[in-house]
Amino acid sequence: MTDTPSPAFTVRDATDADMDAVTDIYAHHVRHGTGSYEYEPPPVEEMLRRRDMVLEQGLPWLVAATDDGRLLGYAYAALFHGRIGWRFTVEDSVYIAPDAQGQGVGKALLTALIDRCTAAGKRQMIGVVGDADNAGSIALHRACGFEEVGMIKAGGRKFGRWIDTVYMQRALGAGATTGVEE
Known part of the structure; x- marks a missing residue:
């Protein structure tokens, strides 16, 4: 058995040109997964609006892209x-293309996101994992230093079933060990 090499990729800020592909990746997760409780995939215009809201808050929106x-x-x-x-x-929030899962893309994105939010002065990061059965997302968060801090039982509904939501948390930078300017 030969291993398929993981594609080389770079984590960088998302651009307008990336948003069609971002929309496609999210649409797959909306249609087939329970990581999002949306039922209908939003159009690219809505995804652009969502990204702009994040950027206006001074927060990062990142993509992992291959050289091509x-x-x-x-x-x-x-x-x-x-x-x-x-x-x-x-x-x-982390979403991976179906054919790129299990190749380190999620960990690279989440690690970069943690670094960028720490540099922005944030002190805590919360992972809201839609579906307690989402072992991949839970493992990703654990690998990046998150711990489970709670669960909402049967808080979401999708695909004809009730879904538990797992809350995970990790400190950023000094966390709560030092104060901040009020």
């Missing part, structure tokens, strides 16, 4: 909640 420009996945961080007391806490 093929997108393997994307990740972004958004504020966990809108109230001012939550301003140091972000939520991550």
